[in-house]
Amino acid sequence: MMIAQAVIKARLATQDEVNACFKTQAELARKGEYVTLKDILVQEGICTRNQVERSMKHDVLEDSMTRSARHIPGYHIISKLGQGAMATVWKARQLSLDRIVAIKILPKRLSENPEFVERFYKEGKAAAKLNSPNIVQAIDVGDAQGYHYFVMEYVEGKTVYDDLSKGRVYSEAEALDVIIQVAKALAHAHGKGLIHRDVKPKNIMITKENVVKLADMGLARAKDDKETAAQEAGRAYGTPYYISPEQIRGELDIDFRADIYSLGATFYHMVTGRVPFDGASPSAVMHKHLKELLLPPDHINTSLSAGVAEIIEIMMTKNRNSRYASTEDLLQDLQAVTRGEPPLQARRRVDPKLLKNIADMEKRAVKQAEDAAAEAANSDTVMQISTAEQTKWTIMILLAVMLALSWIFIIYLLHK
Ligand SMILES: Nc1ncnc2c1ncn2[C@@H]1O[C@H](COP(=O)(O)OP(=O)(O)OP(=O)(O)O)[C@@H](O)[C@H]1O
Numbered sequence: 001m002m003i004a005q006a007v008i009k010a011r012l013a014t015q016d017e018v019n020a021c022f023k024t025q026a027e028l029a030r031k032g033e034y035v036t037l038k039d040i041l042v043q044e045g046i047c048t049r050n051q052v053e054r055s056m057k058h059d060v061l062e063d064s065m066t067r068s069a070r071h072i073p074g075y076h077i078i079s080k081l082g083q084g085a086m087a088t089v090w091k092a093r094q095l096s097l098d099r100i101v102a103i104k105i106l107p108k109r110l111s112e113n114p115e116f117v118e119r120f121y122k123e124g125k126a127a128a129k130l131n132s133p134n135i136v137q138a139i140d141v142g143d144a145q146g147y148h149y150f151v152m153e154y155v156e157g158k159t160v161y162d163d164l165s166k167g168r169v170y171s172e173a174e175a176l177d178v179i180i181q182v183a184k185a186l187a188h189a190h191g192k193g194l195i196h197r198d199v200k201p202k203n204i205m206i207t208k209e210n211v212v213k214l215a216d217m218g219l220a221r222a223k224d225d226k227e228t229a230a231q232e233a234g235r236a237y238g239t240p241y242y243i244s245p246e247q248i249r250g251e252l253d254i255d256f257r258a259d260i261y262s263l264g265a266t267f268y269h270m271v272t273g274r275v276p277f278d279g280a281s282p283s284a285v286m287h288k289h290l291k292e293l294l295l296p297p298d299h300i301n302t303s304l305s306a307g308v309a310e311i312i313e314i315m316m317t318k319n320r321n322s323r324y325a326s327t328e329d330l331l332q333d334l335q336a337v338t339r340g341e342p343p344l345q346a347r348r349r350v351d352p353k354l355l356k357n358i359a360d361m362e363k364r365a366v367k368q369a370e371d372a373a374a375e376a377a378n379s380d381t382v383m384q385i386s387t388a389e390q391t392k393w394t395i396m397i398l399l400a401v402m403l404a405l406s407w408i409f410i411i412y413l414l415h416k
């Protein structure tokens with residue numbers, strides 16, 4: 001509980017008085033003067049320093065992260081929005097622009113890793129260049145008291161995870177609406193060379209107006225090596241229900257197709273009510289992503305259209321070469337099935353290996369046919385030859401027989 005809520009709760013100040021203090025604070029911030037709310041409350045004579053401190057005693061979360069959150073210059077922390085496996089997200093007021101933002105504060109162990117910090121700033125910069133209504137806008141990055149923080153657009157709404165955790169199964173049309181908006185966000189980011197790497201229901205937010213926003217775009221992740229992936233599986237990533245096989249293998253050249261796989265796994269969960277692969281431990285789940293055949297989504301939800309089932313299966317193909325060749329292709333198919341048309345890109349997409357196999361098979365078949373024809377032609381000639389030979393021999397035998405008969409007849413006449 002922060003100062004504002006604490007003093008209101010203790011009836012030391014009204015909401016209006018606190019709002020007036022916020023205004024004063026914002027005005028001062030615009031002049032480059034950062035004053036805490038507590039100081040303003042005291043200066044304005046609303047309460048004494050002791051009263052403020054007493055009111056907060058029982059309510060304030062005094063963990064070190066909260067303390068650091070309250071010391072981010074230029075921002076006033078209002079309340080805690082949520083806690084992920086890796087970080088805490090706070091609702092805050094950006095004093096200079098007098099607007100509400102969300103601030104994600106990373107844990108110390110990541111802030112102390114120089115390689116991670118370098119990536120954190122690099123990706124933060126790249127994310128700040130993105131501009132899409134479907135991406136939670138990155139606003140600022142920085143560090144305060146040894147903690148790195150990421151300031152972003154505040155989204156009022158729920159996450160897809162909130163729905164799924166209540167056991168909600170999305171209708172095909174509802175899921176398509178959400179997935180198309182995320183695909184648009186991804187197409188925009190991928191076009192600028194940015195990969196999300198952690199697409200999942202918890203990172204998809206939906207506003208009251210049904211605008212979908214992809215969160216954590218441009219937030220650097222812990223390194224994608226196999227060991228870290230396995231190590232962090234239960235901790236930083238949560239159970240890896242949506243992670244791509246190549247990320248599990250710790251491949252280094254992760255590209256947009258990893259995001260397509262994760263979005264496919266999210267889509268699968270939304271329309272079937274089940275994660276694609278479940279297991280008793282993170283490593284059991286990861287093993288299934290690598291090895292186990294996917295139960296087609298329309299086998300679980302038989303009301304799914306063939307087109308949607310086909311799209312999900314292509315998105316979740318284990319070999320990324322067989323997934324969509326681009327996020328734009330995926331988007332085209334999602335829009336086509338929404339219109340009730342077939343997913344043409346999915347049908348056009350055939351594994352290059354399979355294409356080669358088909359070509360080889362065709363070549364072999366043609367060759368076999370040619371060989372058979374040639375063999376047939378050859379055997380005809382042999383037959384023709386042998387028939388002519390047979391006739392010749394028959395005539396010769398007949399002639400010999402006739403000659404022998406005429407000799408017998410002559411001898412008979414001479415003896416007579
Ligand atoms: N921009 C935002 N606006 C409003 N709320 C947000 C915003 N970003 C995150 N949140 C809230 O904070 C929570 C924690 O977010 P965070 O990204 O730390 O973890 P997560 O995505 O939920 O899970 P995980 O740590 O497993 O990735 C989210 O579930 C969401 O409710």
Ligand SMILES: [Mg+2]
Binds near residue numbers: 216
């Ligand atoms: Mg998140």
